[in-house]
Amino acid sequence: MIKFEKEVTGLVPDHGFTHGAKFHADDLFSTALLRLINPDIQVERGFDVPENFGGIVYDIGRGRFDHHQQDKEIRENGVPYAAFGLLWREFGSCFLTEEEAADFDEKFIQPLDESDNTGSENTLSELMEKFNPGWDSDASYDDRFWEAETFAEKILMHYIESIQGLRRASEVVVKAMEECxxxxxxxxxxxxxxxxxxxxxxxxxxxxxxxxxxxxxxxxxxxxxxxxxxxxxxxxxxxxxxxxxxxxxxxxxxxxxxxxxxxxxxxxxxxxxxxxxxxxxx
Incomplete structure (x- = not known):
């Protein structure tokens, strides 16, 4: 089970807004991250951010957690941020140490961010996009989004759990090394x-x-x-x-x-x- 590194109550509001229709790994994992911090968040999907919306807006709206504007942020290594990376930069310390969070960004998030920004091939991104309804399907995009988000949430949760487990494992290993x-x-x-x-x-x-x-x-x-x-x-x-x-x-x-x-x-x-x-x- 995930353990938080700091108090998270009230950190993420109870309402969120992201874009509608076709979804990608970026908005799926962004939503998953927010729901891990605040399981009560209600996320609305649409094409225009409601006027005076008081929740957190991401992957749309050209604000703090969007990356579709001309002056979007780019990492020092040249990998552009997408919404997931921007949200992780803000909230990753809820779960991991600074070093662990940076390593997770490099290994897991940056390939997804780069794929979303450039269209580069990424197996996980392609897998998540397969949840979208086919061209001749009558399935709802919103229904499929939440089906995929549940999957993304499990991936993210277990990945973070494994990193936290490595930290606990180090204590066991170091003690044994001192005794052998x-x-x-x-x-x-x-x-x-x-x-x-x-x-x-x-x-x-x-x-x-x-x-x-x-x-x-x-x-x-x-x-x-x-x-x-x-x-x-x-x-x-x-x-x-x-x-x-x-x-x-x-x-x-x-x-x-x-x-x-x-x-x-x-x-x-x-x-x-x-x-x-x-x-x-x-």
Whole structure:
């Protein structure tokens, strides 16, 4: 579940307005973002902003959260803002730290903003636009908009949840790194570990598998280079589960991926031993 970084009550008004008819990823994710902050917001769609409208207006009206005017805002890297990016700049700190929010903007929002501004290809943008009624359909644009918005809201919510989860995972990983030997990291449970462990000197990570038993995974050399600091013995790669204990000499060894990045055993001790043998034989 999303946790807010600050008090959000009253931050987003109870009424919003965006453009009608055909919709895009931009207005869908903009609406999703506002609804995550204020689930009670009522958003109206249309072609002219009502006179003296007191709510938040976006992707229309040439105001603070629109990008169709000649003097629209452009990021320092040259990527133009769309409504989603403008709203995220304003409200992203509700969910994430400054660094996390900037990273999310770069990886998730900027491709959508660029696609909306330039028509460049983007799979997610194209997928969201497929919710629009077909040329010969009698479906309502508004009905389809809210169907698509629900989907966008789930994507956005789960993405933000995953980033917040990475922050909590770091606490677990750092503690385990302080307690282990610098080569084989033993985690008490599975948590995302790579961003803390890559480049740390650790060469393998052992953790309980959600399939039962324990997984042991090699640490990549860097975020850009996915090859491993230390490989498992090549004769283990893709070995038949019945043969792997004989080949490896480890009683409960049950799996080694055909590409050699991941192995598994029934016990934590045997999973760790797989890593130790790999270190000895490199």
């Amino acid at each position: 030997d610098g080569e084989v990291l033993i985690l008490p449970c599975y948590v995302p570990w790579k961003r803390n462990v890559i480049g740390s000197g650790y060469q393998f990570t052992v953790y309980p598998s959600n399939r039962g038993g324990y997984s042991v995974q090699g640490v990549p050399k860097s975020k850009e280079d996915r090859s491993l600091v230390c490989d498992f013995p090549q004769e283990w790669w893709g070995c038949d589960p019945q043969e792997l204990p004989k080949v490896s000499g480890i009683a409960t060894a049950r799996f080694c991926h055909p590409t050699g990045f991941l192995a598994a055993a029934d016990t934590k001790e045997d999973a760790e031993q797989m890593a130790r043998i790999a270190l000895e034989r490199r």
